[in-house]
Amino acid sequence: MTHGAVPTLARDEAEGQDRATSTQGPAMDTPTTYTIRIDGHLDHHWSPRLADLAITHHEDGTSTLTGAIVDQAELHGVLASLRDIGAVLIGLHATDIAPRPPPAV
Numbered sequence: 558m559t560h561g562a563v564p565t566l567a568r569d570e571a572e573g574q575d576r577a578t579s580t581q582g583p584a585m586d587t588p589t590t591y592t593i594r595i596d597g598h599l600d601h602h603w604s605p606r607l608a609d610l611a612i613t614h615h616e617d618g619t620s621t622l623t624g625a626i627v628d629q630a631e632l633h634g635v636l637a638s639l640r641d642i643g644a645v646l647i648g649l650h651a652t653d654i655a656p657r658p659p660p661a662v
Contacts, residue, residue, distance in 0.1 A: 588625035588626060588627045588653075589625065589626055589651050589652075589653055590623070590624065590625050590626075590651070590652045590653040591610075591622075591623070591624065591625075591626050591632065591635075591649065591650065591651050591652075592621055592622070592623045592648075592649075592650045592652065593610070593621070593622040593623075593635070593636075593639070593646070593648070593649050593650075594619055594620070594621050594622075594646075594647040594648040594649075595619065595620050595621075595622070595639060595644040595645060595646055595647055596618070596619055596644070596645035596647055597618060597619070597620065597644065597645070598614045598618065598619075598620050599612055599614075599620040599622070599644060600612075603638075603642065606638050607622060607635050607638055607639070608624065608626055608631055608634070608635050609624065610622040610623060610624035610626075610635065611623050611624055619647060622635075636649075
């Protein structure tokens with residue numbers, strides 16, 4: 558996940574409504590592969606609640622959840638579900654990030 562993403566408020570001229578946009582960061586119209594590391598061995602039955610991410614257990618007592626997440630809403634849903642089940646987040650890494658096109662001039 559890009560740390561430099563700065564949300565801004567843009568005016569949708571056609572609708573006359575405000576909408577949130579991002580001036581930096583990955584484009585979220587294509588899935589991004591995420592690796593989420595948590596403390597403890599998470600049981601595999603949680604996978605459907607966590608966007609069907611693959612769960613791998615490690616010898617150091619941690620688990621890694623890996624898979625494609627389609628947008629920021631789904632990512633926030635996965636993180637909220639991990640919070641709700643009491644999982645301790647150790648790390649979050651995005652790979653296969655689609656580059657954001659340059660802003661229109």
